[in-house]
Amino acid sequence: MSTFERYLTVWVGLCIVAGVALGHLLPGLFHAIAAAEIARVNLPVAVLIWLMIIPMLLRIDFAALAEVRRHWRGIGVTLFVNWAVKPFSMAALGWLFIGWLFRPYLPADQIDSYIAGLILLAAAPCTAMVFVWSNLTRGEPHFTLSQVALNDAIMVVAFAPIVGLLLGLSAIVVPWATLALSVALYIVVPVILAQLIRAALLRSGGEAALAGLLARLQPLSLAALLATLVLLFGFQGDEILRQPLVIALLAVPILIQVYFNAGFAYLLNRLAGERHCVAGPSALIGASNFFELAVAAAISLFGFRSGAALATVVGVLIEVPVMLSVVWIVNRSRGWYEESGSPSASRSTGAP
Numbered sequence: 313m314s315t316f317e318r319y320l321t322v323w324v325g326l327c328i329v330a331g332v333a334l335g336h337l338l339p340g341l342f343h344a345i346a347a348a349e350i351a352r353v354n355l356p357v358a359v360l361i362w363l364m365i366i367p368m369l370l371r372i373d374f375a376a377l378a379e380v381r382r383h384w385r386g387i388g389v390t391l392f393v394n395w396a397v398k399p400f401s402m403a404a405l406g407w408l409f410i411g412w413l414f415r416p417y418l419p420a421d422q423i424d425s426y427i428a429g430l431i432l433l434a435a436a437p438c439t440a441m442v443f444v445w446s447n448l449t450r451g452e453p454h455f456t457l458s459q460v461a462l463n464d465a466i467m468v469v470a471f472a473p474i475v476g477l478l479l480g481l482s483a484i485v486v487p488w489a490t491l492a493l494s495v496a497l498y499i500v501v502p503v504i505l506a507q508l509i510r511a512a513l514l515r516s517g518g519e520a521a522l523a524g525l526l527a528r529l530q531p532l533s534l535a536a537l538l539a540t541l542v543l544l545f546g547f548q549g550d551e552i553l554r555q556p557l558v559i560a561l562l563a564v565p566i567l568i569q570v571y572f573n574a575g576f577a578y579l580l581n582r583l584a585g586e587r588h589c590v591a592g593p594s595a596l597i598g599a600s601n602f603f604e605l606a607v608a609a610a611i612s613l614f615g616f617r618s619g620a621a622l623a624t625v626v627g628v629l630i631e632v633p634v635m636l637s638v639v640w641i642v643n644r645s646r647g648w649y650e651e652s653g654s655p656s657a658s659r660s661t662g663a664p
Contacts, residue, residue, distance in 0.1 A: 319598035320534075320632045327538050330553060330630075331545025342546045346616055351499060353612055357543065361498055361608040363536035368439045368604070369506035370522065373462050379458040386590035389580045393598035394437045395470060397572050401477045402434030403427070405565035405610065414561045419554075425485050428564060429470050429623025431478045432609050436471050437463045438600035441635070447602065448593035450641045456593045463597070470497055475609070485614055494612045497607055537591045537628070540607060542604030546626055547616040562626040567634060573598035574638045578649075588649045592642045600635055 335342055342385045348355045380387050406427040415423060439460060446456040472495045512519045547550070552558060577598035581591035607625040612618040 320634065321629060323534075323538055323543060323628045324625075327541040328545050328552075329339060332540065332549035333540040335546035335549040338546075342543070347545060348549065351492065356618070357540060357608070358497060358610055360540045360543075361537040362502060362539070364533050364604045365439075366497060366503045366506050366509075367526060367533040368463070369502055370510050370526060370529070371443065372439065372464055372503075372506070372509065373457060374424070374461050374465065375460045376454070376458040377465070379454050383452065383455040383458065383587040383590050385584040386455055386581055386594045387459055387462065389577055389584060389586070390594045390597050391466075393577045393580070394465065394571055396473070397576065398437075398569065398598065399431065399435045399474050399478060401572060402565065402569045403482065403535055405569055407482070409565045410562070414508045414564075417462050417555075417557060417561060419558075419619070421589075422585075424482065425542050425614055425619030426562060426623045427482050428479055428484050429606070429610050429615065429618075429620035430562075431455040431482070432475060432613075432620065433566070433601050433603060433606040433624050433627045434569060434600075435475050435478070436467050436602040436605050437597055438602050439464060440630070442597050442600055445596040445639055446593035448636075449596065450587040450643050451590060451593035452587070453597075454592045455480065458596070459593070459597055464503060467602075468495070468503065471495055471499060471605075486517055489591070490613055491609075494609045497612075537604065541625060541628065544611075544616060544621055545606070548622050552622075559626055559629070563630055563654075566627055566630060570634050570638065572597045574641075578642065578645075582649055588646050591649065595642060596635065596638060599638060600631070601627055603631060 321653055341598060346354065371450060374432060408424045410418065410430070418426065436461075442460060443456060445451075446453065472491050476486045476488065505542050509525075510522060513525060517524075539642050574595045578595040586594070603624060607621065610618065610624045611618040
Protein backbone atom coordinates (compact mmCIF):
# COMPACT_ATOMS: atom_id res chain seq x y z
CA MET A 313 0.00 0.00 0.00
CA SER A 314 1.61 3.26 -1.10
CA THR A 315 1.96 6.26 1.20
CA PHE A 316 -0.46 8.14 -1.01
CA GLU A 317 -3.10 5.41 -0.67
CA ARG A 318 -2.55 5.14 3.09
CA TYR A 319 -3.41 8.81 3.51
CA LEU A 320 -6.31 8.82 1.06
CA THR A 321 -8.63 10.17 3.78
CA VAL A 322 -6.36 13.20 4.17
CA TRP A 323 -6.40 13.89 0.44
CA VAL A 324 -10.17 13.53 0.35
CA GLY A 325 -10.44 16.03 3.20
CA LEU A 326 -8.26 18.48 1.29
CA CYS A 327 -10.43 17.97 -1.81
CA ILE A 328 -13.50 18.86 0.25
CA VAL A 329 -11.87 22.15 1.28
CA ALA A 330 -10.57 22.86 -2.24
CA GLY A 331 -13.88 21.99 -3.88
CA VAL A 332 -15.94 24.17 -1.54
CA ALA A 333 -13.53 27.10 -1.99
CA LEU A 334 -13.34 26.78 -5.79
CA GLY A 335 -17.11 26.45 -6.02
CA HIS A 336 -17.45 29.86 -4.42
CA LEU A 337 -14.59 31.48 -6.34
CA LEU A 338 -15.30 30.04 -9.82
CA PRO A 339 -19.02 29.24 -10.05
CA GLY A 340 -19.05 29.83 -13.81
CA LEU A 341 -16.45 27.13 -14.40
CA PHE A 342 -18.40 24.56 -12.41
CA HIS A 343 -21.64 25.40 -14.18
CA ALA A 344 -19.90 24.97 -17.54
CA ILE A 345 -18.61 21.55 -16.48
CA ALA A 346 -22.06 20.54 -15.29
CA ALA A 347 -23.55 21.56 -18.65
CA ALA A 348 -21.14 19.35 -20.64
CA GLU A 349 -23.38 16.29 -20.76
CA ILE A 350 -25.11 14.01 -23.25
CA ALA A 351 -28.12 11.89 -22.26
CA ARG A 352 -27.55 12.87 -18.61
CA VAL A 353 -23.97 11.59 -18.76
CA ASN A 354 -21.49 14.29 -17.79
CA LEU A 355 -18.59 13.95 -20.21
CA PRO A 356 -15.75 15.33 -18.02
CA VAL A 357 -16.82 13.11 -15.14
CA ALA A 358 -17.22 10.09 -17.45
CA VAL A 359 -13.59 10.49 -18.53
CA LEU A 360 -12.45 10.78 -14.92
CA ILE A 361 -14.47 7.73 -13.88
CA TRP A 362 -12.95 5.66 -16.68
CA LEU A 363 -9.47 6.74 -15.56
CA MET A 364 -10.41 5.50 -12.08
CA ILE A 365 -12.05 2.22 -13.00
CA ILE A 366 -10.09 0.80 -15.94
CA PRO A 367 -6.72 0.53 -14.09
CA MET A 368 -8.52 -1.40 -11.35
CA LEU A 369 -10.19 -3.75 -13.82
CA LEU A 370 -6.86 -4.43 -15.53
CA ARG A 371 -5.87 -6.40 -12.42
CA ILE A 372 -8.74 -8.84 -12.86
CA ASP A 373 -8.01 -12.15 -14.53
CA PHE A 374 -11.29 -13.85 -15.37
CA ALA A 375 -9.38 -17.09 -15.90
CA ALA A 376 -9.22 -17.17 -12.10
CA LEU A 377 -12.88 -18.20 -12.11
CA ALA A 378 -11.59 -21.74 -12.63
CA GLU A 379 -10.20 -21.57 -9.08
CA VAL A 380 -13.60 -20.87 -7.48
CA ARG A 381 -14.25 -24.48 -6.51
CA ARG A 382 -11.00 -24.69 -4.51
CA HIS A 383 -12.34 -22.24 -1.93
CA TRP A 384 -16.05 -22.89 -2.24
CA ARG A 385 -16.81 -22.23 1.44
CA GLY A 386 -15.21 -18.78 1.46
CA ILE A 387 -16.62 -17.98 -1.98
CA GLY A 388 -20.11 -18.97 -0.86
CA VAL A 389 -19.92 -16.87 2.30
CA THR A 390 -18.65 -13.79 0.45
CA LEU A 391 -21.24 -14.08 -2.31
CA PHE A 392 -24.01 -14.39 0.28
CA VAL A 393 -22.82 -11.31 2.19
CA ASN A 394 -22.07 -9.22 -0.92
CA TRP A 395 -25.28 -9.87 -2.80
CA ALA A 396 -27.91 -11.12 -0.32
CA VAL A 397 -27.00 -9.14 2.81
CA LYS A 398 -24.98 -5.96 2.24
CA PRO A 399 -27.24 -3.99 -0.14
CA PHE A 400 -30.31 -4.80 1.94
CA SER A 401 -28.65 -4.12 5.31
CA MET A 402 -27.45 -0.75 4.01
CA ALA A 403 -30.92 0.11 2.77
CA ALA A 404 -32.37 -0.82 6.17
CA LEU A 405 -29.73 1.30 7.96
CA GLY A 406 -30.45 4.18 5.60
CA TRP A 407 -34.17 3.99 6.31
CA LEU A 408 -33.51 3.78 10.07
CA PHE A 409 -30.90 6.51 10.48
CA ILE A 410 -31.40 8.89 7.55
CA GLY A 411 -35.11 8.38 7.03
CA TRP A 412 -36.06 8.44 10.72
CA LEU A 413 -33.52 9.10 13.49
CA PHE A 414 -31.52 11.83 11.73
CA ARG A 415 -34.36 13.26 9.65
CA PRO A 416 -34.81 16.41 11.80
CA TYR A 417 -31.15 17.33 11.29
CA LEU A 418 -30.97 16.88 7.52
CA PRO A 419 -32.37 18.88 4.57
CA ALA A 420 -35.89 17.52 4.07
CA ASP A 421 -35.67 17.66 0.27
CA GLN A 422 -32.54 15.46 0.21
CA ILE A 423 -33.57 12.62 2.54
CA ASP A 424 -34.54 10.23 -0.25
CA SER A 425 -31.46 11.17 -2.23
CA TYR A 426 -29.15 10.42 0.70
CA ILE A 427 -30.75 6.99 1.08
CA ALA A 428 -30.34 6.38 -2.67
CA GLY A 429 -26.63 7.22 -2.39
CA LEU A 430 -26.17 4.74 0.45
CA ILE A 431 -27.90 2.04 -1.60
CA LEU A 432 -25.65 2.74 -4.59
CA LEU A 433 -22.59 2.60 -2.34
CA ALA A 434 -23.43 -0.88 -1.03
CA ALA A 435 -24.78 -2.40 -4.25
CA ALA A 436 -21.40 -3.43 -5.67
CA PRO A 437 -18.36 -4.95 -3.90
CA CYS A 438 -14.92 -3.36 -4.15
CA THR A 439 -12.73 -4.38 -7.07
CA ALA A 440 -9.21 -3.03 -6.51
CA MET A 441 -8.42 -2.03 -2.94
CA VAL A 442 -9.38 -5.49 -1.66
CA PHE A 443 -6.08 -6.78 -3.07
CA VAL A 444 -4.34 -4.38 -0.68
CA TRP A 445 -6.50 -5.44 2.26
CA SER A 446 -5.98 -9.13 1.45
CA ASN A 447 -2.22 -8.68 1.35
CA LEU A 448 -2.25 -6.90 4.72
CA THR A 449 -4.08 -9.87 6.29
CA ARG A 450 -1.74 -12.39 4.58
CA GLY A 451 -4.74 -13.66 2.68
CA GLU A 452 -4.82 -16.47 0.14
CA PRO A 453 -4.12 -14.61 -3.15
CA HIS A 454 -5.84 -17.14 -5.41
CA PHE A 455 -9.02 -16.89 -3.35
CA THR A 456 -8.97 -13.10 -3.50
CA LEU A 457 -8.43 -13.03 -7.26
CA SER A 458 -11.11 -15.62 -8.01
CA GLN A 459 -13.60 -13.93 -5.64
CA VAL A 460 -13.09 -10.50 -7.20
CA ALA A 461 -13.35 -11.93 -10.74
CA LEU A 462 -16.60 -13.68 -9.81
CA ASN A 463 -18.01 -10.54 -8.18
CA ASP A 464 -17.19 -8.49 -11.27
CA ALA A 465 -18.94 -11.01 -13.50
CA ILE A 466 -22.03 -10.95 -11.26
CA MET A 467 -21.98 -7.15 -11.04
CA VAL A 468 -22.55 -6.84 -14.79
CA VAL A 469 -26.01 -8.41 -14.45
CA ALA A 470 -26.94 -7.84 -10.78
CA PHE A 471 -26.09 -4.20 -10.06
CA ALA A 472 -29.01 -2.58 -11.90
CA PRO A 473 -31.75 -4.97 -10.64
CA ILE A 474 -30.63 -4.66 -7.00
CA VAL A 475 -30.39 -0.88 -7.19
CA GLY A 476 -33.74 -0.66 -8.96
CA LEU A 477 -35.42 -2.93 -6.40
CA LEU A 478 -34.11 -1.07 -3.35
CA LEU A 479 -34.77 2.37 -4.80
CA GLY A 480 -38.31 1.24 -5.57
CA LEU A 481 -38.79 -0.06 -2.04
CA SER A 482 -37.59 3.34 -0.82
CA ALA A 483 -40.27 5.02 -2.96
CA ILE A 484 -37.56 6.67 -5.07
CA VAL A 485 -38.31 7.03 -8.76
CA VAL A 486 -35.98 4.76 -10.74
CA PRO A 487 -34.76 6.29 -14.04
CA TRP A 488 -34.28 2.90 -15.67
CA ALA A 489 -32.85 4.24 -18.92
CA THR A 490 -30.19 6.21 -17.09
CA LEU A 491 -29.47 3.28 -14.77
CA ALA A 492 -29.00 0.95 -17.72
CA LEU A 493 -26.74 3.50 -19.42
CA SER A 494 -24.67 3.82 -16.25
CA VAL A 495 -24.21 0.06 -16.06
CA ALA A 496 -23.11 -0.03 -19.70
CA LEU A 497 -20.75 2.94 -19.38
CA TYR A 498 -19.22 2.22 -16.00
CA ILE A 499 -19.28 -1.59 -15.81
CA VAL A 500 -19.75 -3.38 -19.13
CA VAL A 501 -17.61 -1.21 -21.42
CA PRO A 502 -14.72 -0.74 -18.92
CA VAL A 503 -14.65 -4.49 -18.18
CA ILE A 504 -14.44 -5.34 -21.88
CA LEU A 505 -11.88 -2.63 -22.63
CA ALA A 506 -9.72 -3.58 -19.63
CA GLN A 507 -9.71 -7.26 -20.63
CA LEU A 508 -8.74 -6.41 -24.22
CA ILE A 509 -5.86 -4.22 -23.01
CA ARG A 510 -4.79 -6.88 -20.50
CA ALA A 511 -4.77 -9.61 -23.14
CA ALA A 512 -2.76 -7.46 -25.56
CA LEU A 513 -0.17 -6.59 -22.91
CA LEU A 514 0.25 -10.19 -21.80
CA ARG A 515 0.73 -11.31 -25.41
CA SER A 516 3.30 -8.64 -26.18
CA GLY A 517 5.26 -8.30 -22.94
CA GLY A 518 3.92 -10.73 -20.37
CA GLU A 519 3.30 -9.96 -16.71
CA ALA A 520 6.12 -7.41 -16.64
CA ALA A 521 4.39 -5.26 -19.27
CA LEU A 522 1.09 -5.42 -17.36
CA ALA A 523 2.78 -4.54 -14.06
CA GLY A 524 4.57 -1.62 -15.69
CA LEU A 525 1.36 -0.18 -17.11
CA LEU A 526 -0.43 -0.59 -13.77
CA ALA A 527 2.40 1.23 -12.00
CA ARG A 528 2.07 4.13 -14.42
CA LEU A 529 -1.72 4.24 -14.30
CA GLN A 530 -2.19 3.98 -10.52
CA PRO A 531 -1.22 7.63 -9.77
CA LEU A 532 -3.42 8.76 -12.67
CA SER A 533 -6.33 6.73 -11.28
CA LEU A 534 -6.03 8.33 -7.83
CA ALA A 535 -5.64 11.80 -9.37
CA ALA A 536 -8.85 11.24 -11.35
CA LEU A 537 -10.64 10.23 -8.15
CA LEU A 538 -9.51 13.36 -6.33
CA ALA A 539 -10.40 15.59 -9.31
CA THR A 540 -13.91 14.10 -9.32
CA LEU A 541 -14.24 14.86 -5.61
CA VAL A 542 -13.19 18.48 -6.15
CA LEU A 543 -15.94 18.80 -8.77
CA LEU A 544 -18.53 17.20 -6.49
CA PHE A 545 -17.72 19.44 -3.57
CA GLY A 546 -17.60 22.47 -5.82
CA PHE A 547 -21.32 21.86 -6.35
CA GLN A 548 -22.03 20.61 -2.82
CA GLY A 549 -20.24 23.44 -1.00
CA ASP A 550 -23.27 25.57 -0.11
CA GLU A 551 -25.16 22.55 1.18
CA ILE A 552 -22.25 21.45 3.36
CA LEU A 553 -21.75 24.93 4.79
CA ARG A 554 -25.44 25.13 5.66
CA GLN A 555 -25.47 21.64 7.18
CA PRO A 556 -21.95 20.90 8.52
CA LEU A 557 -23.14 17.77 10.33
CA VAL A 558 -24.41 16.11 7.16
CA ILE A 559 -21.17 14.24 6.46
CA ALA A 560 -20.91 12.95 10.04
CA LEU A 561 -24.53 11.79 10.04
CA LEU A 562 -24.15 10.03 6.68
CA ALA A 563 -21.04 8.27 8.00
CA VAL A 564 -22.97 6.53 10.79
CA PRO A 565 -24.88 3.94 8.69
CA ILE A 566 -21.81 3.40 6.50
CA LEU A 567 -19.64 2.60 9.52
CA ILE A 568 -22.21 0.25 11.00
CA GLN A 569 -22.65 -1.49 7.65
CA VAL A 570 -18.90 -2.07 7.21
CA TYR A 571 -18.33 -3.54 10.67
CA PHE A 572 -21.53 -5.60 10.60
CA ASN A 573 -20.84 -7.21 7.23
CA ALA A 574 -17.15 -7.78 7.94
CA GLY A 575 -17.93 -9.44 11.26
CA PHE A 576 -20.78 -11.48 9.80
CA ALA A 577 -18.62 -12.82 6.94
CA TYR A 578 -15.76 -13.56 9.33
CA LEU A 579 -17.96 -15.56 11.69
CA LEU A 580 -19.69 -17.43 8.86
CA ASN A 581 -16.31 -18.50 7.50
CA ARG A 582 -15.30 -19.80 10.93
CA LEU A 583 -18.55 -21.73 11.25
CA ALA A 584 -18.05 -23.13 7.74
CA GLY A 585 -14.57 -24.36 8.68
CA GLU A 586 -12.68 -22.12 6.26
CA ARG A 587 -9.02 -21.23 6.86
CA HIS A 588 -8.09 -17.82 8.28
CA CYS A 589 -6.15 -16.88 5.14
CA VAL A 590 -9.46 -17.13 3.27
CA ALA A 591 -11.74 -15.78 6.02
CA GLY A 592 -9.72 -12.54 6.29
CA PRO A 593 -10.06 -11.41 2.67
CA SER A 594 -13.62 -12.80 2.61
CA ALA A 595 -14.57 -10.47 5.47
CA LEU A 596 -12.89 -7.51 3.80
CA ILE A 597 -14.47 -8.15 0.39
CA GLY A 598 -17.82 -8.59 2.13
CA ALA A 599 -17.51 -5.20 3.82
CA SER A 600 -15.89 -2.94 1.22
CA ASN A 601 -17.66 -0.97 -1.49
CA PHE A 602 -16.94 -0.12 -5.12
CA PHE A 603 -17.17 3.59 -4.35
CA GLU A 604 -15.89 4.69 -7.78
CA LEU A 605 -18.87 3.03 -9.45
CA ALA A 606 -21.21 4.40 -6.77
CA VAL A 607 -20.00 7.97 -7.36
CA ALA A 608 -20.40 7.62 -11.13
CA ALA A 609 -23.88 6.13 -10.88
CA ALA A 610 -25.03 8.74 -8.36
CA ILE A 611 -23.92 11.59 -10.60
CA SER A 612 -25.58 10.03 -13.65
CA LEU A 613 -28.84 9.20 -11.87
CA PHE A 614 -29.27 12.20 -9.58
CA GLY A 615 -26.75 14.89 -10.59
CA PHE A 616 -23.77 16.69 -9.08
CA ARG A 617 -25.79 18.61 -6.50
CA SER A 618 -27.71 15.60 -5.23
CA GLY A 619 -27.60 14.14 -1.76
CA ALA A 620 -26.91 10.79 -3.44
CA ALA A 621 -23.61 12.05 -4.85
CA LEU A 622 -22.63 13.44 -1.44
CA ALA A 623 -23.50 10.18 0.34
CA THR A 624 -21.27 8.15 -1.99
CA VAL A 625 -18.39 10.56 -1.42
CA VAL A 626 -18.67 10.03 2.34
CA GLY A 627 -17.95 6.38 1.58
CA VAL A 628 -14.70 7.46 -0.10
CA LEU A 629 -13.84 9.66 2.87
CA ILE A 630 -13.95 6.87 5.44
CA GLU A 631 -12.91 3.89 3.27
CA VAL A 632 -9.21 3.68 4.13
CA PRO A 633 -9.24 4.22 7.92
CA VAL A 634 -12.26 1.97 8.42
CA MET A 635 -10.90 -0.87 6.29
CA LEU A 636 -7.50 -0.60 7.96
CA SER A 637 -9.27 -1.01 11.30
CA VAL A 638 -10.98 -4.15 9.98
CA VAL A 639 -7.58 -5.45 8.84
CA TRP A 640 -6.26 -4.86 12.38
CA ILE A 641 -9.19 -6.73 13.93
CA VAL A 642 -8.79 -9.69 11.55
CA ASN A 643 -5.06 -9.93 12.25
CA ARG A 644 -5.41 -9.54 16.02
CA SER A 645 -8.14 -12.19 16.22
CA ARG A 646 -6.27 -14.84 14.28
CA GLY A 647 -5.40 -16.78 17.43
CA TRP A 648 -9.05 -16.89 18.47
CA TYR A 649 -10.10 -17.90 14.95
CA GLU A 650 -7.67 -20.80 14.82
CA GLU A 651 -7.83 -21.87 18.46
CA SER A 652 -8.01 -25.57 19.18
CA GLY A 653 -11.50 -26.97 18.85
CA SER A 654 -12.72 -24.35 16.40
CA PRO A 655 -14.21 -25.67 13.14
CA SER A 656 -11.23 -24.39 11.16
CA ALA A 657 -8.44 -25.64 13.39
CA SER A 658 -8.12 -29.06 11.80
CA ARG A 659 -7.63 -27.56 8.31
CA SER A 660 -5.71 -24.41 9.15
CA THR A 661 -2.29 -24.39 7.56
CA GLY A 662 -1.42 -20.77 8.18
CA ALA A 663 -0.98 -18.05 5.64
CA PRO A 664 0.52 -18.88 2.29
